Amino acid sequence: MKGNSAIIVVDLVHDFVDGKFGSEEAKSVVKRTRDLLSKRRELPLIVTRDYHMPNDPEFAIWGEHCLQGTVGSELVPEIAEFESHVITKRHYDAFYDSDLDGYLSAIGANDIYICGISTDICVRHTVAGAFFRNYSISVIEDLCAAIDPNHHAAAIKEMKSLYGVKLVKSGELKQ
Numbered sequence: 001m002k003g004n005s006a007i008i009v010v011d012l013v014h015d016f017v018d019g020k021f022g023s024e025e026a027k028s029v030v031k032r033t034r035d036l037l038s039k040r041r042e043l044p045l046i047v048t049r050d051y052h053m054p055n056d057p058e059f060a061i062w063g064e065h066c067l068q069g070t071v072g073s074e075l076v077p078e079i080a081e082f083e084s085h086v087i088t089k090r091h092y093d094a095f096y097d098s099d100l101d102g103y104l105s106a107i108g109a110n111d112i113y114i115c116g117i118s119t120d121i122c123v124r125h126t127v128a129g130a131f132f133r134n135y136s137i138s139v140i141e142d143l144c145a146a147i148d149p150n151h152h153a154a155a156i157k158e159m160k161s162l163y164g165v166k167l168v169k170s171g172e173l174k175q
């Protein structure tokens with residue numbers, strides 16, 4: 001049985017758009033995501049924010065970013081303007097240690113669209129989290145960007161082959 005749909009926008013926060021790991025590609029992803037969100041009629045929106053405590057173990061790998069209470073961890077205004085359920089997260093996978101799965105159950109959504117930054121890290125791990133929980137998953141390819149652009153295409157290919165995601169373009173969504 002097909003359930004409701006929802007869209008999960010991963011980590012369009014300042015540090016990934018125009019801060020520490022920002023890029024021009026990230027800024028165009030924000031613009032295109034905003035376009036889709038403003039055209040959407042019913043699709044519930046969930047946004048995630050990378051949100052770390054001081055000395056978070058993840059900083060050993062990436063250095064300090066998206067620190068709680070700093071602008072870097074805040075949603076960019078183009079995304080913050082939309083009503084959404086916000087998930088703050090400390091890990092790549094937005095399902096891990098969060099109420100994301102519970103929230104999706106509460107709204108009856110088992111068919112999810114995922115997009116955001118970085119394709120190969122938090123998008124990919126959130127897709128894995130959804131896969132292990134038996135969601136039907138579509139990745140909106142043109143609304144994803146990788147911190148290292150060389151990693152984008154491989155991550156898209158892997159999500160398709162490992163987790164069987166459907167690859168869609170933002171123009172194809174009609175909800």
Ligand code: ZN
Pocket residue numbers: 050051052058065066090
């Ligand atoms: Zn992080």
